[in-house]
Amino acid sequence: MASEPIKVYLRFRPLSNQESEQNDDIMWNLNKNSVSIQAEDLNLFINDKKISSNYNPSFQFDYCFSWDSNNQEIYAKVAKNQVLSALDGYNATIFAYGQTGSGKTYTMLGKQEDSKVLASRNMNIEYSEKTLEKNIESRSENYEGIIVLALEDIFSVVKGCSDRKFYFSCSYMEIYNEHVYDLLKPPEEFTNEILDVVEGPGKEFVVRGLSEQVVSSISEVLESLYKGEQNRHYAATNLNHHSSRSHTIFKLNVKSLSVIPKTGDCEESDKYENITTESAINFVDLAGSEKIKTLQAAAETEKFKSSQFSALSYKSDIDRIMAEGKNINTSLFYLCQVINKLSEKKLGIIKSDSHIPFRNSNLTKILRSSLAGNSRTCIICTATAAKSQFEQTLSTLRFGNSARSITNKVRANIKTETNTQLLLTYEQDIASLKRELELTYQRGKAYSSETLVIRQQLESKIANMSKKILKKNIINVIRMVKVKEIKELHCPKVGNLFSSNVSEASKKYMTWENEKFTDKGYSVYKELQVVDREKKNLLNNIVNINNSMNCLAVANQSLAKEREKYEEIIEKAVVEKENLEREYVKIESEKIGLEKMTRLFECPEAAEDLNDEALETFECLLLKRISDIKEERAKRKYESMYKVFLSKVEAFV
Ligand SMILES: Nc1ncnc2c1ncn2[C@@H]1O[C@H](COP(=O)(O)OP(=O)(O)OP(=O)(O)O)[C@@H](O)[C@H]1O
Structure with missing residues (x-):
């Protein structure tokens, strides 16, 4: 698992008509990787006591996009790599964060008209292979957002992959007033069921009952996306007449399968290996924060009143908008809290085992795997450079700066199976x-x-x-x-x-x-x-x-060995027996000779009975015996004389 920092980008939108009409000014200095307040504005803010004299805010980003950047540039630099790595099994999350009207939806979905018009426009797009190629070639001419650009890239790469089979499914959910809804439900059923967010076996939070549409082409994905857009909650706010009042997560699940021959010895049925990859790309469009008092002001403007039919509905609409605003701000507050804690943990300001309050809101539960899990995540902070929105922009920049210190543990979800x-x-x-x-x-x-x-x-x-x-x-x-x-x-x-x-x-x-x-x-x-x-x-x-x-066979072998051993013993015993027999015969004959000799000594007359040969033998034996006795006596005599001699020598010495 490799550590990978969350990438954070800044995108300023051009000044809106409203801002231009009010002669609002651009107050931020942009560099490639940093943004700071222009010198004259800094003094002005210090004099007005909006910031303290020793505070010169400057913020670092992975890249800062100016107001004249378009979605294609943003996509190419921010999301393309992440999106395409999902085809190799890496999870990816791309999310837009910023105050209301700062351009989050513009970045994710492209230029928005009325959602129904948009939906019907896009649902009629026949994404034939030709359209796909043409769109990729002429990207600078259209207004598509990151999601569509990503889908075009994905399906174009998949088309060229002949050795792998890809499977796609998508889901689309909305978190509105802290409740999770399935945007892919038919509009009449949409608000009926509030979905639960539960902790799955891998400690990942999942939305129970969220439907998943199996899709196999870009037009099918877009159909789901725009179907979901029709269900989404929008309202007019002070800064945006078509403001998203909910957080949305559009998820594309990608699975791929390739089969390769296996090397080495193996069963016939396991001759091939199936390599599967599994990943998900989350496109997150957060609702924008807005000051409650600005919201109230917006709700009370004539423009807003004129859009209502009765005093009763006017009152309930104000209540609804205020409740929506509070819920959005609360969930964004919990998101900031999580980001700050994760950042402090990474920087060693708090202990590494400190509690991160993911469970405070459904948004943070659902984003847990993207902010502290296995996901290549990038955040696009959208903001306006207008002076009038200084405080909101400053808060967005602070959020981005904290998020930059967070790292995720990233690995490709690849399985090799027989x-x-x-x-x-x-x-x-x-x-x-x-x-x-x-x-x-x-x-x-x-x-x-x-x-x-x-x-x-x-x-x-x-x-x-x-x-x-x-x-x-x-x-x-x-x-x-x-x-x-x-x-x-x-x-x-x-x-x-x-x-x-x-x-x-x-x-x-x-x-x-x-x-x-x-x-x-x-x-x-x-x-x-x-x-x-x-x-x-x-x-x-x-x-x-x-x-x-x-x-x-084994028993037989050991018996043969035993038999050889016994045969050897028997052979030796036979030889020994023969030797002993010979010895015995010799001793026996000697014994007979001696017995005869004894008898002759006892009765010498018996010698007369002996024949010449026996007599001669007897004579030899007798002589030998006499000579042995003599020799024995001489030896004893010599030994006793030698002893006497030695004692004399000793006595003499
Ligand atoms: N980079 C941009 N270039 C041109 N127009 C933009 C850009 N960004 C935003 N806009 C315009 O600004 C208006 C508000 O943008 P958008 O709806 O995307 O904001 P938002 O952050 O999603 O707001 P909310 O949180 O209220 O939904 C839209 O009319 C949009 O077309």
Whole structure:
């Protein structure tokens, strides 16, 4: 995750007719990246005690656009990169902040006429591919705002992307008097339902029940946008006869899918990787702040009165405008509070774990992920350089300056999945859609027309996903069958077990190819599943037998080794036994000889019975015995004499 500062830009609008008529003057000095008060005006304000003498306000921005800049320049410098990076999985937020009549809506939506005229004008635009190219080429001639310019860029890039498939959906919400409304509802249903802002699992706030329109072309997106514009709250204020009385967020969700071959060994069914990106671009047009006393003055002008029909409606309209103004100011106050806290945290003025009051308003809840989350965010501060609006402009500049120190943690939302994982994701999506559907039923609105529409949408999504899963499952089964066919070539025994099932399955695959998702196709698929199960069982058996055989082979090997060991021992024992036998024979014969000798000594006359050879042997033995005895005696005698000699030598020494 990379840290990325929120980019903050300043845009001054030209002086309005009203300002020019009142001979208002431009009082700000603009540089590329900074803005300050012109020297003569500074002295004037100090003399009038509007600012203190030691205060010379100068504010830094990522870029300051002067009153003669047009929307195309702003878009190219501020939003283009952010918008296009959404196609690579980065979330983006572009929002306009400034006092009423400073040019926020002009920047986001372009030159506004009456909203209904605008809506019908734009809804009639047929955004053919030619129109798209022509618009991009001749941008300086038109008045389109950042949203349209961004859409033109997005759809032009997508058109040139042949290796990726893109999916878009959009939503459009309004926060009016602190209530959230779905601007994409039909006008007659629009104000009926106030939507809840709830905390999602990823700690992100989401608007429950906000509708999402699936769109696939620029004209479809614009149709939704201008449909929503028709629902939006506008009123006349002192500075703007067509003032937005609500904050709006137009969100474009972008998903893309590309499939690439996988390298390395892998299952047949996982030979490809599916790379998906998922992102959202938020276009935020805030309502403009206005001093309450200015609002009151505006409400009481003749111009305003003449636009009303009765005294009663006049009174209630004043009350409404005052309430709107207070709500706008309150929510903008909470937004400033959040921006200031985030900035102080970043600058180390407050602790890094300090509480940021996002929960104070729906606006700050919804903008949390853009101001302190995963989003490439840029803020366009719109203002007037007119002297009469000095205080409001100063407050906008302060807001921008604080926002510049905030950083977000940004990462691309990219997922790489194999077919199996993708299937799992689809299954999980289906499960969560089913849960959502179940919840909708439980809320007891199952039979209201609105719920029926949601249900139909969810059911069609489920049906689409089920079809995808079904198709992928069948492809997997076919692939496995093919693998078995190949195995059959190499392992005929196993092959025989399968051959009948395989050819049966192949035939059924052909049937399926022809009949796709008809009932027959579905029953073929079911049968294929049975074949698949049988095949798996057989394979399991073979694996088990193989395992047993392996065990036996191992046991056999260790027995052979044991046997070799014992054979060696036996061989040695045999040799030893033979040696012992020989020894025994020798000892036995010696014993016999000695016994005979003993007998001859005891009875010498017995020698007369001996033959010549035995007599000679006896003689040899006798002589040897005598010589041994003599030798023994001589040795003993010598040893005793040597001892005597040694003792004498010792005695002598
Ligand atoms: N840069 C600009 N060039 C020419 N005209 C502009 C420019 N910015 C604003 N205007 C004009 O000023 C008027 C007020 O602008 P816009 O409605 O955009 O203000 P806003 O900030 O959205 O006000 P609010 O908060 O009250 O809705 C409009 O008539 C618009 O056409």
